[in-house]
Amino acid sequence: MSKAWLRTAGQEFFTIAFLKFLIVGGINTFDCSLFAMLLMMLHIDGNIAFNLGYLLSNMLAYFLNSWWIFPEPLSWQRYVKFMISYIPNALIENVIVVVFFNWLGAPPLVSFLLAAILGMPVTYLLVKWFAFDRRQKQE
Numbered sequence: 001m002s003k004a005w006l007r008t009a010g011q012e013f014f015t016i017a018f019l020k021f022l023i024v025g026g027i028n029t030f031d032c033s034l035f036a037m038l039l040m041m042l043h044i045d046g047n048i049a050f051n052l053g054y055l056l057s058n059m060l061a062y063f064l065n066s067w068w069i070f071p072e073p074l075s076w077q078r079y080v081k082f083m084i085s086y087i088p089n090a091l092i093e094n095v096i097v098v099v100f101f102n103w104l105g106a107p108p109l110v111s112f113l114l115a116a117i118l119g120m121p122v123t124y125l126l127v128k129w130f131a132f133d134r135r136q137k138q139e
Helices: 003-013 016-041 046-069 076-085 087-103 108-131
Strands: none
Touching: 003 108, 016 046, 016 108, 046 076, 046 087, 046 108, 076 087, 076 108, 087 108
8 A cells, every 4th residue: 555645535534624524424424323313203214314314414514614614704605515516425325225225124223323423524525625625725
């Protein structure tokens, strides 16, 4: 493994911004899981409930990212870019939910939490670089 790759990964992930992102991700994961579980209590299919919970929780995530992690005024353009940044995450998380919840029979909450944890590094880079244009800026 190249030392340059490790140095680059360290510069991206061993930062205060990434730590804050993990905290917001924890809040977002809780919200998404809570919304999904509540929707399932209303007899909504687990996969649909997860996706609706995901969309609802990402509204709060955008606000927290704009306010606390990458301080920027709220804007529709940045919100759209933020939501686009979450498309790969949504795909990754949905595959994980299908595999663990549908195929392996894991409990819904375990499936939802695992999906959030495994999708987080990719999402952080996309949000940082694309939605908040912080590829070259220092935190």
